[in-house]
Amino acid sequence: MITTPSTSQLVRAVSSELRAKVLPVLTDPALNVELEMMLSMLDMAAVRADHETAWMLQEADDIEAALSDAAAAGSLPEPGLDALRALQRSQPADLTYPAVQRHYALASEALARAAEGAHGGDDRLRSLVWSLLEGRVGHELATIGAYVAVGRSENQA
Amino acid sequence: MTETLEHLEQLEQVGPEGAEATEGDRAVRDMTGRLTGFLAARDALGGGAQVRGVRRLIGGYSREMWYFDVMRADVTESFVLRMDPPELTTMLVTDRLQEWAFLTALQAEGTIRIPGPRWIDERGAELGRPAIIMDRVPGRNSLELWRDVSDEDRDLSLWEDRAVGLAKLLGSYTRVPLESLPASVSRPASWSEYMANCEARWRAVESAYAEPVPLLRYIAGWLEANRPEPVPLSLVHGDMQPNNVLIDTEENFHAVDWEMTHVGDPREDLGWWLFTELSNPAPFVSLFLDRVCETYRAETGLTESQLNPDVLKYFTVAASLGCFEDIMEQLTAFTDGRTQATNVGYVAVALPFMHSTWMRTIAGFMSAIDQEAAR
Numbered sequence: 001m002i003t004t005p006s007t008s009q010l011v012r013a014v015s016s017e018l019r020a021k022v023l024p025v026l027t028d029p030a031l032n033v034e035l036e037m038m039l040s041m042l043d044m045a046a047v048r049a050d051h052e053t054a055w056m057l058q059e060a061d062d063i064e065a066a067l068s069d070a071a072a073a074g075s076l077p078e079p080g081l082d083a084l085r086a087l088q089r090s091q092p093a094d095l096t097y098p099a100v101q102r103h104y105a106l107a108s109e110a111l112a113r114a115a116e117g118a119h120g121g122d123d124r125l126r127s128l129v130w131s132l133l134e135g136r137v138g139h140e141l142a143t144i145g146a147y148v149a150v151g152r153s154e155n156q157a
Numbered sequence: 158m159t160e161t162l163e164h165l166e167q168l169e170q171v172g173p174e175g176a177e178a179t180e181g182d183r184a185v186r187d188m189t190g191r192l193t194g195f196l197a198a199r200d201a202l203g204g205g206a207q208v209r210g211v212r213r214l215i216g217g218y219s220r221e222m223w224y225f226d227v228m229r230a231d232v233t234e235s236f237v238l239r240m241d242p243p244e245l246t247t248m249l250v251t252d253r254l255q256e257w258a259f260l261t262a263l264q265a266e267g268t269i270r271i272p273g274p275r276w277i278d279e280r281g282a283e284l285g286r287p288a289i290i291m292d293r294v295p296g297r298n299s300l301e302l303w304r305d306v307s308d309e310d311r312d313l314s315l316w317e318d319r320a321v322g323l324a325k326l327l328g329s330y331t332r333v334p335l336e337s338l339p340a341s342v343s344r345p346a347s348w349s350e351y352m353a354n355c356e357a358r359w360r361a362v363e364s365a366y367a368e369p370v371p372l373l374r375y376i377a378g379w380l381e382a383n384r385p386e387p388v389p390l391s392l393v394h395g396d397m398q399p400n401n402v403l404i405d406t407e408e409n410f411h412a413v414d415w416e417m418t419h420v421g422d423p424r425e426d427l428g429w430w431l432f433t434e435l436s437n438p439a440p441f442v443s444l445f446l447d448r449v450c451e452t453y454r455a456e457t458g459l460t461e462s463q464l465n466p467d468v469l470k471y472f473t474v475a476a477s478l479g480c481f482e483d484i485m486e487q488l489t490a491f492t493d494g495r496t497q498a499t500n501v502g503y504v505a506v507a508l509p510f511m512h513s514t515w516m517r518t519i520a521g522f523m524s525a526i527d528q529e530a531a532r
Contacts, residue, residue: 030213037503044506101368108369115375119382133372137516140509 008046015042040144047143055139056100057092060107062135064088066128067110075125077117083110111136185211192225192238195283199276204229221286224293235295237272239414240288241281253287254279256416258339260291263415266337268329270411294411296403303439313444320445321452323402323430326410328456331391331423338392344420348387351421355478356381362482367492372512379519380475383526385424385468388459393419395479397426398433417479424464427453428472429480435514470522474515481511 005013019039026032067084070076076084087106092099111132118129189211196202206229214222223238241253260274273292278284299319303311335344345351356377363373394401395417403411427442427449434440442449446466454464462468487501488508 034499037499037506040506041499041502105368108371112363112369112371112374115371116378118375119378129371129375133375133516137372137509137512141513144506144509 007049011042011046011049015039015046018042043145044143051139051142053095053097053100056104059132059136059139060087060104063107063111063132066132067114070114070125070128073124075122075128076114077120080110080113080117083113086110184213188213188223188238189225191284195276195278196227198283201227201276202229235293236275237291237293237413238284238288239291239416240284241286243286252416253277253289255339255341256418257289258341259415259418260289262337262339263333266333268333269326270409271415272411272413291413294403294405294413296405296409296411298401298403299399299441300437300439302404303441316441317445317448318408319404320441320449322404322408322410323442324427324449324452325456326402326412327394327397327423327426327430328453330394330426331389331457333392335390335392335420338420342420345390348390348422351390352380352384355421355475358478358482362478362485366485366489372515376474376515376519380471383471383522385471386460386463388422388424388457388463390420391423393421393423393425395419395421395425395429397430399430399437399439419479422472422475423457424468424472425476428469428474428476431469432473432477432514432518436510467522467525470518470525473518474522477511477515484508 018035023032023035023039026035064084064087067076067080068088071081071084083106087103087110090103090106092103111129114125115129115133118126189208192208192211193202196208202208206227209226209228211223211225214224221240221242223240225236225238227234227236239253239256254277257274257277257279260271263269263271264273272294274289275292276290278288281287302319303316306312345354359373359377359380363370363377366373394412394415396414397412401412401414403413405411430442431446434443446469450461450465450469453459454461457464484504484507487496488504490496491498491501491504
């Protein structure tokens with residue numbers, strides 16, 4: 001298959017053309033806001049196309065490693081242990097989106113259960129969970145750049 | 158989610174006869190006709206009065222909003238129409254009948270300045286979708302007023318007064334007797350029960366979503382583990398943000414958009430205001446937060462340990478719930494293919510910002526606790 005131009009390049013090209021040629025000629029303010037929202041979604045899709053699969057696999061690995069350490073140290077509550085075992089047994093069958101997404105969901109569930117137990121007084125577990133959440137939200141933020149609530153009156157000139 | 162900026166009023170003028178009608182023109186003609194029929198059926202167009210100046214407002218994510226005037230001889234009355242959007246095209250699903258019940262109850266009670274509720278089309282049989290019509294409040298919101306002058310010329314003492322005015326407005330909510338609210342309103346048996354229910358709702362939002370969201374489960378546990386001192390439950394506006402407070406020329410504050418009102422912890426309203434200031438250009442409450450807290454305590458009788466900037470960090474997170482659970486429900490509908498509405502799908506772009514804001518706020522709260530413990 002042909003990989004160039006990449007998916008993100010194609011998406012960004014569409015976004016750029018819409019911004020340059022369609023947005024300026026729209027006269028209906030409701031449609032204008034709607035197109036701005038679509039452009040934000042396209043921009044996000046471009047970043048996700050480039051990184052999403054890698055980020056999901058990386059986060060899943062980080063979660064498995066960190067929670068395995070916590071389990072070895074006796075810090076991980078029982079519900080978290082169960083979810084960690086399920087994650088450890090999982091291996092994406094291939095790199096298709098659904099296969100990686102299923103694997104990532106197991107990692108997310110393990111982290112979520114650890115997060116539930118993070119307020120029980122074990123500062124080490126809390127710190128570990130927090131660090132994993134920061135990594136996750138860091139990736140989320142990388143998909144949006146500087147967020148501006150499109151169409152909200154506070155963000156209109 | 159009210160839209161009030163004068164410069165945002167998108168006056169969709171009906172084009173001259175013979176000109177090609179845009180979608181906006183048709184919508185304005187259609188709405189003018191519906192409003193005329195609706196008001197005439199209620200004897201509100203006597204004396205040759207006419208519906209004029211119908212224009213739709215753009216700028217919010219919730220209700221469809223229209224401004225219009227009723228003109229007769231030399232008298233003009235201005236109104237706001239708040240209408241349900243088409244199904245599954247909004248982030249927030251609220252009930253016009255419930256909003257109407259709150260508005261009429263608050264008007265009768267009289268403590269808070271609100272736009273007078275005038276008419277309701279409960280089922281949307283006449284206006285197209287369920288809608289309420291209210292008096293248009295003569296005021297501007299803080300975002301508009303903030304933009305009136307440059308940063309260099311801004312009179313901060315005036316904004317400190319406005320921060321105090323806002324604190325007084327929010328404090329006044331606590332003086333509305335709960336028994337004056339509509340009978341249909343849920344009244345938690347106790348503050349603890351209310352907070353526990355909110356924490357359960359955070360968990361329920363996560364549980365209902367299409368994939369695990371670890372941060373939501375973390376937040377539910379964090380809220381539970383760090384509950385502040387209890388205070389008496391009171392009326393909560395539920396969407397206290399700059400678009401929903403109008404300041405008139407006498408510097409009176411009017412609260413609009415009561416669609417998310419409920420009985421809860423009064424500190425939620427200040428918390429949500431602070432959340433919205435993290436993404437808007439007029440952060441005057443944050444600038445004068447100590448003064449705001451001092452005023453709010455004086456108005457409400459709360460103690461410093463019940464209401465201070467650190468406690469408000471807790472409510473900056475906690476008060477996101479009402480808006481957030483609707484957002485997640487709509488995003489689930491998008492994921493399931495029940496809607497493809499752009500502004501619903503767009504929530505996916507907003508979520509990372511919300512997640513990041515919560516994490517920064519929680520970090521700030523925990524840092525304050527650690528510093529206190531170290532003393």
